Every structure is written in structure tokens, then in C-alpha cells.
Amino acid sequence: MEPLSLDEATARGLDYWFDPERATHAIDFFQGWLRHSAGRFAGQPFTLLPWQAAMIAELFGWVRVSDGTRRYRVAYISTGKKQGKSTLLAGIGLYLLVADGENGAEIYGAACDREQASVVYREAANMVRASPQLSRVLEVVDSRRTIAYRRQASFYRVLSADAHRAEGLNIHGLLFDELHAQRDRRLWDALRYGGAARAQPLIVSITTAGFDRNSICYEQYSYAKQVQADWKFDPTFFSLVYEPDAEDDWTAPETWPKANPSWGVTIDPTDFAAEVREAQANVRKQASFQRYRLNTWTQANTRWLSPDAWATAALPPPAPLDGRECWIGLDLAYSADTTAAVAVFPSPDGSLDVLPRFYLPSDGMAEREKRDGMPYSQWVAEGYVVLTPGETTDYDFVRRDIEAMTKRYRIRRIAIDPWQAIQLGNQLQGMGLDVYKYPQGYRGFNSPCRQLETLLANGKLRHGGNPVLASHAGNVTIRQNAEGMIRPLKPSDNNNARVDGIIALLQALGAWSAEEQKPQKPLPQIHVL
DSSP, rough: OOOOOHHHHHHHHHHHEEEEHHHHHHHHHHHHHTOTTTBTTTOOOOOHHHHHHHHHHHHEEEEEETOOOOSSEEEEEOOOSSSSHHHHHHHHHHHHTTTSSTTEEEEEEEEHHHHHHHHHHHHHHHHHOHHHHHHOEEEGGGEEETTGGGGGGGEEEOOTGGGOOOOOOOOOOOEOOGGGGOOSHHHHOOOTTTTHHHSSOOEEEEOOOOTTTSSSHHHHHHHHHHHHHOOHHHHHHEEEEEOTTTTOOOOOOGGGGGGGGGGGGTBBBHHHHHHHHHHHTTTHHHHHHHHHOOOOOOSSEEEEEOOHHHTOOOOOOOOOTTOOOOEEEEEEOOOSEEEEEEEEEETTTHHHHHEEEEEEETTTHHHHHHHOOOHHHHHHHTTTTTEESSSSHHHHHHHHHHHHHHHHSSEEEEEEETTTTTTHHHHHTTTTEEEEOOSSSSHHHHHHHHHHHHHHHHTTTEEEEEEHHHHHHHHOEEEEETOOOOOEEOOTOOOOOOOOHOOOOOOHHHHHHHHHHHHOOOOOOOOOO
């Protein structure tokens, strides 16, 4: 919507007009204290960039014809990372606190947790301390994460972790940092109408793209796109989304500035190009890169391991494995699926050899091959899969194989999924083996997932080219939670795809890493006098 004077808006029967004095006042106010953010960007005092000045003018310059209050009541601002979003959000909070003329204004900072919300608070507090004008009227109380404007009985405060239970908040301004990281919509819903009694409340969320399309962030993003397409859809909703077009090639240099309006200032083009090359070499990093750096919504789970990197690691051990230490991961079939036992043999040079073993029940082999599209009969003939009699895998075969391994290798620990593994676990413990019930979910898999990525990227993994394990590596997808932790999954578009070998490999890696990180017992000290 083009800027309109009051007379033009009135003549056209519109409810809103653009006040250039308010826009200039807001820009000057921001520039006056944001320059105290020296050191944020290459040691230079912060200066409003063109896109930021235009945003502030738009957000605060438009007013209602009827009563002169602010036009916009909700704002959704989305860019790639490292655009100075936290600084901008802190500035908005201080503007609402000081410049709106609102008595008893309550400004709140919210995020996925109180610590994340404190990022914006600390930025605002630093501005106050560094500004002679602001420090004369505002009091920073770090112990309560509060900035008080006592003259107006107003404050800016960070919300606690249980803020979704809060009642009675009279919100003039609400600042949501990184809305994509909200675990659910309870906090948003609890606070959304907390400013109903105010004359011109404002909710501002600043975020990068996410992946959860059932989230409050995606709901706001979709709404913002509708407003961008036609401002009449909701004239009170401010939408600013910097992202590539759907048809853009994410590897093309001309695409990159579209999601990064601070291009060339906070974003170094040379460094960005290097990040693109790194992402091209890693399937999982592509999704993270596109989300965080190109502000593009991705799927919740993404194909994980690069086929080229996996094929490069199809090497045999440089020397026989006999007598070496190993850690074993067991992923037991719930029904007629694949059971996997994968051993890892770490070397002093940081490389790792992988020895997998797979088991399937013999009954229903033809149906299973047709269902999964896998050459199980061929793999059985070549010795990659062990058939056990019956309709379900006989774990006695697994136990006997591990018992045979104890005579050939030094088994340090066996990591086992506790589900359906009680009997086999007890049997292995009865053999004198250390059996570890491996934690499932993000907590158990985040670290070994990243370790496997590193091993592949550095050419430190050797898996011998086992075709079953290669198949599972090609199937496995990855899911990332709001905290950035990852875990493996079956692909959502193919429930028959098998990933058991990779699960077992990750459990073995996790067991090895956990044991390696234990503090060494101190040697006894003997002093002879």
C-alpha cells in the first residue's frame, strides 16, 4: 500500500494514512540509541540499514484515521540469520517503552525459553547503559531482567518459563524472538490477547524459517504471505518476509541476498559462498543452511547421509580386526523386520571400522522382498543376512554370534534398545558382557549422529561396502528439534524402508563415545620415605 496523506486517505474512504513525522521520529529515535551497539558489526557503530529504516517507517508511520493510533497491531518479520534481528527487536522494545507515551506500559520479551528471551533483553540493557539519554530515564535491573521507566510506571521485562500460565498481563508490547523455536502454541495463545485493553498494543515476532508446519510460527508465516499478496486481507498485520522465490536455485549467488537484506554488511559474501559449498557436500547441512541462511521452510525430516560420501567409505579394514576392542549396537526387530548387530572398532588415528551383521526370519521371505523391494535372497546367499527359522527373528542366533565374537574380539560394551530386549540382554550379561540400555530419542542420538557426519566428512569411516548397511544409509532421514538436536528416522514417504543398521551403528558409536569420555581413574600414588 503506497503512503497516503490524511486528506488522500479521507478522500478515498480509507481507514489508514501515513504520517511522515511519526516515521521520521521513529527512525531518529532508533538511530539515536542503536549507534550505542558499537562492536556488534565489525567493530563499527550500528547504523540503520535501508531495509531497517524502511521497516521502522512503515511499522510506526501508519496511523488510523479515526483516532490517530497505530495501524499495525501484529508484526511478523522473517530473515536469514545474522541480520541484526535481536538488536532491532531490542530497539522496538525500548521505543514502545519510552516513545509511545503510554502510561503504565508493560513490554514483555518472550522466546522458546527465558534464556533465549534474555538475548534481546541484554541487547536492550546494553543500549540503555551506553546511551546518556536513555540511562537518565531508565533503570536496568539485571537480577529481575527488567528495564524500568519509573516516570511512566512502565517496564520491559523478560517472561518466565511458565508464562503460558500467566493471567492479568496488561500488554502494551510483546516481543517474540525466534518464533520458529516455540515448542507449542500455548505461550502465544496465552499472550495473544493480553493487550486487549490497550489503545495501540503491538506484538512483534522476529524469526528465521522453521520446519514444523503444524507450528504457530508456520501459521503466522502463512498469514503473513496472505497479507503480502493483498494488504486488504488484514490491514493491521505487518508482514516482512525476506526469502528466495520458489523457483530460485539456492546455490546461485543471485539468490542469496534475497533472504539476507543486510548483505555485504553483516553478511560477508565470500564466507557465505564457502558455507554454500559446505552445504552442497552434506545432505543434512543443506536443510539447515536453507532454513537458517536462506530463510526457507524445510520438511521436518530430510534424507541424511550423502550417497557419494557413503560410497567413498566402502573400504576394508587396513589390518585384521582380530584382537581389537569393539563396541556393539543392537537394534532388534519388533516383528518380522531386520535385526541388526553392528560393531565399531576405533583406531588410534581416529578412524573407525564398522562390522555389521543382519538377521531376518525365513518365513515370508518372498513377500518381504516384494514389500521392501530389497534382494534379501541374494544377500542371504552372499552371507550378508542370516536367516532364522520361523515368522520372527530368533534372537538365539544373535546371542550365539556375539558369543563367537567374544573369542575373536574384545567386546567392551553392547548398546541395546531396551524395548523387547530384556531376555537377550540378560543372556548377554550372563556371559559376562557389559550391556547398556541405550537411551532413545534426541538425547541418545544427537551426539553419535554428529559424530558419524564428522567421520564421513573427514574420510575416517570404513564400513567395507556391506550392501544391507548401504541400503539403510540411503534410506535414513533426520529430524531436528527446536533446540537443534537431531535423531534418525525412517523416511515419512516410505514406511517399508529399513534403517535398522544405521540405528545400531549410532548406538555403538554412542556407547563408545560415552565410555571414552569417562574420567580416568587416578593411579595409586605410593610415596617411600
